[in-house]
Amino acid sequence: MNLSPAFGVIGVLYAIFMTLLAGLAVYALVLVIVFLRVRINELNKAARPNDEPLR
DSSP: OOOOTTSSHHHHHHHHHHHHHHHHHHHHHHHHHHHHHHHHHHHHHHSOTTOOOOO
16 A cells, blocks of 8 residues: 555645645745835835935
């Protein structure tokens, strides 16, 4: 008896689920990067001219 999850209905469903989960993780990472860049640009525009940048 072969207990490997690589074959069969459960293995296929597991592969689909893990692919979707990985895709969602990449999507969330891209959203975080985009919104952080937008927020940093907003903060730079709102900074007073004589303020020194963080070091």
